[in-house]
Amino acid sequence: MKDVADGKPNMWRWLQALSGSNQARTCILFLPPALLIFTLFVTWPVVEAAWYSFFNWNGYGAPSKWIALENFLRVWNDPIFHLALFNNLLIVLVSAVIQVPLALTLALMISDKSRSSVAFRAIFFLPYILGEIVAGLIWRYIYDGNYGVVAVVYRWFGREAPGVLTTQGWATAALLVVIVWKYFGFHMALFVAGRQGVGEDVLEAARIDGASRWESTLKVVLPMMRPVVVLSLFFSILGSLQAFAIIVALTDGGPSNSTHSAVSYLYNFGIKRMRVGFGSAIGVTLFIICVLVMIFYKRLFMREQEAR
Amino acid sequence: MKFRSLLFFAVSASLVSSAPAQAVVKILHIQENLDTRAIWQEAAQQFESSHPGVKVQFNYLENEAFKAKLPTLLQSKDRPSCFHSWGGGVMYEQVNSGICQDITKAASEGGFKDTFYPATVQNFEVEGKLYGLPNDVGPIILWYNKDLVQKAGVDPSKIQSWDDLVEAVKKCQAAGITPLAAGGKDKWPLHFYTAMLMMRILGKDGMQAAYEDKNGGFASPDVIKAFTLFKDFAALQPFQKGYLGNTFQEASGTFHDGKTAFHLMGSWDLETGRRNAADKKGLPDEKLGWVFFPEVKGGKGKANDLFASLDGWLVAKEAPKETVDFMKVWLGKDIQTKLAEKGLFIPAVKGTADAIQNPLLKAVAAEIARSEWIQIAMDQLLGPDTGRLFNDVTADLASGNTTPEKAAKALEASWQKNKM
Numbered sequence: 001m002k003d004v005a006d007g008k009p010n011m012w013r014w015l016q017a018l019s020g021s022n023q024a025r026t027c028i029l030f031l032p033p034a035l036l037i038f039t040l041f042v043t044w045p046v047v048e049a050a051w052y053s054f055f056n057w058n059g060y061g062a063p064s065k066w067i068a069l070e071n072f073l074r075v076w077n078d079p080i081f082h083l084a085l086f087n088n089l090l091i092v093l094v095s096a097v098i099q100v101p102l103a104l105t106l107a108l109m110i111s112d113k114s115r116s117s118v119a120f121r122a123i124f125f126l127p128y129i130l131g132e133i134v135a136g137l138i139w140r141y142i143y144d145g146n147y148g149v150v151a152v153v154y155r156w157f158g159r160e161a162p163g164v165l166t167t168q169g170w171a172t173a174a175l176l177v178v179i180v181w182k183y184f185g186f187h188m189a190l191f192v193a194g195r196q197g198v199g200e201d202v203l204e205a206a207r208i209d210g211a212s213r214w215e216s217t218l219k220v221v222l223p224m225m226r227p228v229v230v231l232s233l234f235f236s237i238l239g240s241l242q243a244f245a246i247i248v249a250l251t252d253g254g255p256s257n258s259t260h261s262a263v264s265y266l267y268n269f270g271i272k273r274m275r276v277g278f279g280s281a282i283g284v285t286l287f288i289i290c291v292l293v294m295i296f297y298k299r300l301f302m303r304e305q306e307a308r
Numbered sequence: 309m310k311f312r313s314l315l316f317f318a319v320s321a322s323l324v325s326s327a328p329a330q331a332v333v334k335i336l337h338i339q340e341n342l343d344t345r346a347i348w349q350e351a352a353q354q355f356e357s358s359h360p361g362v363k364v365q366f367n368y369l370e371n372e373a374f375k376a377k378l379p380t381l382l383q384s385k386d387r388p389s390c391f392h393s394w395g396g397g398v399m400y401e402q403v404n405s406g407i408c409q410d411i412t413k414a415a416s417e418g419g420f421k422d423t424f425y426p427a428t429v430q431n432f433e434v435e436g437k438l439y440g441l442p443n444d445v446g447p448i449i450l451w452y453n454k455d456l457v458q459k460a461g462v463d464p465s466k467i468q469s470w471d472d473l474v475e476a477v478k479k480c481q482a483a484g485i486t487p488l489a490a491g492g493k494d495k496w497p498l499h500f501y502t503a504m505l506m507m508r509i510l511g512k513d514g515m516q517a518a519y520e521d522k523n524g525g526f527a528s529p530d531v532i533k534a535f536t537l538f539k540d541f542a543a544l545q546p547f548q549k550g551y552l553g554n555t556f557q558e559a560s561g562t563f564h565d566g567k568t569a570f571h572l573m574g575s576w577d578l579e580t581g582r583r584n585a586a587d588k589k590g591l592p593d594e595k596l597g598w599v600f601f602p603e604v605k606g607g608k609g610k611a612n613d614l615f616a617s618l619d620g621w622l623v624a625k626e627a628p629k630e631t632v633d634f635m636k637v638w639l640g641k642d643i644q645t646k647l648a649e650k651g652l653f654i655p656a657v658k659g660t661a662d663a664i665q666n667p668l669l670k671a672v673a674a675e676i677a678r679s680e681w682i683q684i685a686m687d688q689l690l691g692p693d694t695g696r697l698f699n700d701v702t703a704d705l706a707s708g709n710t711t712p713e714k715a716a717k718a719l720e721a722s723w724q725k726n727k728m
Contacts, residue, residue, distance in 0.1 A: 058379070058401050058405075058692075059379040059380070059383075060379060060382070060383070060401055060402060060404070060405025060406075060407060061404075061405035061406060061407075140553075144550065144553070145549055145550040145553070146548075146549055146550055160549075163549070163550040163552065163553055165553045166492075166550055166551075166552035166553040166707070168709070252493065254493065254552070254553075254703070255552055255703070255707055255709070256700075256703070256704050256707060256709040256710075257700070267376075271376055272372075272375065272376055272692070272696065273692045273693040273696050274379055274398075274401065274691075274692040274693065275692075275693055276379075
């Protein structure tokens with residue numbers, strides 16, 4: 001027992017002795033675990049996927065049918081993939097044009113500490129807490145043309161509801177509505193935090209200078225919140241690139257594969273159809289797109305921020 | 309420190325040595341019905357008590373999740389000993405990759421494999437070797453609601469040709485009754501129409517030729533004709549409103565809620581439909597009837613050429629040898645007779661048809677024993693890739709998003725890539 005009790009300090013001393021004050025030693029000690037985990041779970045799968053993407057392989061046994069770039073050509077020439085990428089772009093656009101301004105407006109309205117504001121913040125944040133599958137299923141019922149909310153509303157006007165989720169175009173619009181509804185609360189929370197970070201002293205100074213509330217919002221608060229807006233847009237792009245579960249639950253890519261995102265396309269055409277090589281080619285393509293987006297984004301926004 | 313590591317080794321050593329030397333038969337299934345599972349459990353207990361040291365474990369996965377997870381699962385160390393299979397193209401890929409076990413010898417002992425209907429056993433054979441055993445047969449039939457067809461003035465027994473079905477649809481619509489239920493979101497329920505129209509037009513030899521990519525394969529004029537018939541049929545809007553957004557379960561429930569006159573579905577719909585009905589009871593036997601999918605005039609296929617889901621179990625490589633021993637109990641006549649008695653499904657074991665109490669299922673079972681040709685579902689036969697494409701183009705034909713010519717061309721192009 002005595003030995004066990006002494007164990008901890010002993011070991012700690014041993015660690016200290018090993019690392020010493022030398023920084024290189026610290027590196028040697030602390031880098032391998034992180035490096036190993038990163039290599040094992042990030043780098044290696046990427047390399048592996050890149051390797052598989054050159055084979056016609058169904059996931060069983062070892063890949064053996066080398067087909068060079070054919071998988072990539074098939075992905076790049078597939079109209080469904082183009083549509084999926086277009087949908088990804090739509091999600092980002094709708095987020096930038098509707099979701100973020102909506103969240104920003106709401107955040108400015110309810111960023112104070114009054115009780116009603118806190119209550120509204122909680123309500124607006126609720127959809128974000130819901131699981132994506134749950135949200136997708138709830139909205140499937142809302143959109144249902146026979147007994148859903150949409151059907152009831154149409155019947156008030158004496159009309160029959162369209163099959164929202166089964167008509168091309170409508171289904172995409174419906175999906176975008178759900179995505180805006182689900183995530184505006186998250187963006188709002190970011191903005192509330194950003195708004196609260198704008199010091200009262202600054203606003204007071206503006207007031208003394210004779211700025212109206214509108215003016216101080218437009219010329220003081222918003223510019224100061226710019227980094228948060230940039231971050232918010234960054235999350236929109238990230239969210240769009242990851243959009244999956246909500247699509248699976250709501251439309252599963254249908255009707256006629258018109259509502260896929262790049263990831264749900266990968267799942268449906270790579271994994272479900274047991275075309276691991278093809279799926280890997282989609283994954284690699286997606287990886288390249290992600291890298292490009294990040295480089296572009298960093299150039300465009302982050303550097304500007306650093307310069308400030 | 310020394311004491312601690314000694315203790316550690318002592319404890320871990322004792323843990324390892326006390327692990328029981330037990331064979332575990334792990335079965336991965338997609339069975340939702342609790343009654344069925346209860347009878348399976350009974351079989352497991354019976355087997356465990358007569359085979360000490362062997363444990364039988366049933367693990368459930370939902371249908372779609374099962375299909376998606378299986379490839380990874382089968383190649384892991386944690387693979388099941390035995391897993392659900394529909395035969396066909398997916399099975400070929402599994403067998404070719406060497407993850408299945410040849411059980412020809414073990415299953416033939418004592419003539420066990422001959423206790424099943426021959427067509428059902430053949431479904432799990434590849435190049436003369438047996439890799440699994442059949443469980444049940446689910447022929448696709450046209451279920452009808454007696455009250456509603458009567459109201460519409462339709463005599464289902466007179467639906468013998470495709471034109472008769474079109475006529476029946478029109479009569480139902482005139483009487484304000486939704487003719488058919490279909491789970492369009494899942495797509496495979498729709499593929500029954502295109503596949504069976506192909507069967508009725510091409511006949512057994514024609515289907516085989518298409519499969520072998522002869523005479524134009526799946527882009528032949530006959531296939532285009534089948535697709536055209538279906539497209540025109542869907543244009544009549546014979547299905548429940550919003551059917552393209554409904555799953556198979558929802559459509560089954562719709563039919564068993566008494567909202568549509570017909571439902572083209574497997575014999576299992578009797579059980580699944582009732583489970584998915586709003587009142588959990590669905591339509592009673594006396595209100596239900598079934599007919600074969602009609603023939604097409606000038607076609608080579610007959611109405612009693614069966615189109616069926618032939619489900620069974622494949623044995624994985626390195627599965628304990630007790631797996632087949634257990635299958636002999638579990639898929640044996642005694643247990644299967646119990647399942648038949650309850651009307652849970654139509655077992656593949658010969659002679660169990662007599663035990664089926666339900667008159668509707670009994671009649672279906674009698675047809676299986678009589679049938680000359682059982683075609684398995686196209687989305688299984690053609691493998692996961694072309695199979696899903698078959699379902700996709702069918703749904704697109706239904707929604708008017710493709711033409712029969714384009715659909716047939718896409719199918720043939722995919723089959724060119726994937727044919728075995």
